[in-house]
Amino acid sequence: QVQLVESGGGLAQAGGSLRLSCAASGRTFSSYTMGWFRQAPGKEREFVAAISRSGGRTYYESVKGRFTISRDNAKNTVYLQMTGLKPEDTAVYYCAADPYGRSGDYDSRNYDYWGQGTQVTVSS
Numbered sequence: 700q701v702q703l704v705e706s707g708g709g710l711a712q713a714g715g716s717l718r719l720s721c722a723a724s725g726r727t728f729s730s731y732t733m734g735w736f737r738q739a740p741g742k743e744r745e746f747v748a749a750i751s752r753s754g755g756r757t758y759y760e761s762v763k764g765r766f767t768i769s770r771d772n773a774k775n776t777v778y779l780q781m782t783g784l785k786p787e788d789t790a791v792y793y794c795a796a797d798p799y800g801r802s803g804d805y806d807s808r809n810y811d812y813w814g815q816g817t818q819v820t821v822s823s
Contacts, residue, residue, distance in 0.1 A: 701725045701812040703794045708817030711784050715821070719779040721794030721814055729772040732797040732804050735779045737790035737819075747792070748779060749804035757804050762788075784821045791816040 707719040719735070734749040748768040749757045756768055765783040770776065777794060795810035803809050 701731075701796050701798065703796060703812055703814035705792065705794050705814040705817040708792060708819045710820045710822065713785055713821055713823050715784050716780070716782045717784065717819060718781070719792055719794075719817060719819070721777045721779075723775045723777070723794075723796060725775070725796075725798075727798070728775040730798065730800070732800050732809075733768075733770060733777040734795045734797070734804055734807075734810055735768060735777075736793045736795060736807055737788075738793070738816075739787075739790040742790075744793070744807055746805040746807070750777065751804065752800055759805070781819070784819075786821050786823045789819060789821050791818050 702724040704722045730752050732751050735747040736744050738744040750768045767780040769778045793816045794814040796812040797810045801809040
């Protein structure tokens, strides 16, 4: 069983920055693919970014160049650095773990464990 706890959400102005953190339990964190997803009110959950066990990164098109995903295996933590925030980035952000490194890191169905979510609100 893997437990994920997100932190770092909050309120930011357009153009501002926030950094989300996700602390994971488990002794094999370094082997997980880790992803960030988000869900805005009335919309489906969507992929934001993922980082593989080897450090390969994938981003949703609308966040490329603004968001950076990274991981610190010594701390069992994955981060999402968000810059150039826009009102349309407002959502609940979820951290997710795929212990098996399946192909298709943009697909929420490939993730077995999820955090409780953290709210990000961007004002214009």
